[in-house]
Amino acid sequence: MKILVVDDDDLIRELLVEILSAHGYEHIVQADSGEDALRKIQAAGEAFDCFMFDIQMPGMDGIDLCREVRGMTPYKQTPVVMITAMNNRDYIDRAFSAGATDYVTKPFDTTELITRIRLADRLQAETRRASEAATSAATTVKTPYSEAVPVKEIRGFVNSAILENYVLINLEQKQFPLAAVAIHVPELSVVHSGSSEDEFTFVLADVAEVVSDVMVGAQAFMAYIGSGVFLCVGHRNKIPDEDTLQSDLLIMLNDPDLVYCADVQTNFSAKVGQRATPKLFEKRGDLRFLDRALENLEAAEQADVANRSRKFTGRKKVSFAA
């Protein structure tokens, strides 16, 4: 794995090189600033497989650098591990929003650092495998409705693996009380069956933008997990209650100024499940509250069955158990 390590402190860079190379990661390039990193990325013959960026650097900081790298086509999915000497919530939120996949804190714990890099290594291998599979598959085959589709360039939206990372880090560091809420937009099923992959992705992005807007202020990160379901995780005390969320979603999803796609119906509805929170007895790495948010959504929809003939079926089971 070819890694680019960016830090303005030469001793930190050397330390990282020592730790990484002792664990078998020997193909390491160093840069002493964001600007130097961009030059080295542009000049690289063989692409980098992983980036490690210090958040706080003079000039271009690690967050701006991450945003620049995410704008480069070959590096849209490449793992970016941020290096930070602080547990400052704002920096971490901004780093994830800019496209970071993980972070490590200074002073370094060697075991934790290597665990993070191995995770990045696996993520990169998985991304490459999925990309090759997608290329080799017939282009006419659409992603099944039950599967997750990445939502790009919508504030707060990340893929489900990054959402899990974000939640784990928050739980580990007890940064603030978390809650998860699941939202189902059932009409996406009709959109999916009656449109191409590109059209579906386009409509999905519009719906995701509305979800992002209703969650604004909740410091939330969100992922689309398939079957019309969005999973949102944010500050427990800042996520609006279910009724408010549902009412806001209905109004905003059906805003006449919002044109999704010429051939797509615009009478969307939304069902919001009761929020779920981590329980006191659950260990810090336990993500079962995400499962509970999805179960709460199913329960809410089942309660509506008497009034609605539609059933929420076929959603692929996603397990977040520890």
Place this chain on the structure above:
Amino acid sequence: MSSMMSVAPATKLESGIAKIRERFILSLEDRADEFYDLLEQLAEPGEEEFACTGIRAKAHKLHGLAGTVGFPRIGALAAQLENHIDLIIAGPRPLEVEFVKELLNALLDEVESHQVDA
């Protein structure tokens, strides 16, 4: 140390970190000099904010590095200084810098104790 490593890479890592530690100790004198310059600047009217920003940047670097190379107390004092400056920078003006001076002096005492050891 990671249990996933064999003995040879573990030894190599320890030796590599030991060399970085030596260089860190050698760098302490320059770091202390820079802090003393900023401490003087901190005493000049109208220069407090600029001096605090400089002190914070240098404390931030120490915070990140010191703990990893075996100086947790330097790292902890640098972190306190960094956090306190973040707090006062976010607050009202003029900046109240007396506690910054106290924290910086405590950090310098710790840094200088290791310079003597070196």
